[in-house]
Amino acid sequence: MNENLRFAVYLPPFGPFGDPNVLVELAVRAEAAGWDGVFLWDRRGHRRDADR
Numbered sequence: 001m002n003e004n005l006r007f008a009v010y011l012p013p014f015g016p017f018g019d020p021n022v023l024v025e026l027a028v029r030a031e032a033a034g035w036d037g038v039f040l041w042d043r044r045g046h047r048r049d050a051d052r
Helices: 020-032
Strands: 008-011 037-040
Touching (some): 020 037
Parallel strands (some): 008 037
């Protein structure tokens, strides 16, 4: 674990952040503002009735 990581943002890759261009722009702005990281949710879809 990196003890130097202090400020980061964790975003979902869908909804308003589903556009890769929006994510890139946010990452560029975060880096320019001195943020340590930008991370995306790792999401997996699951249907409740798939196990039946």
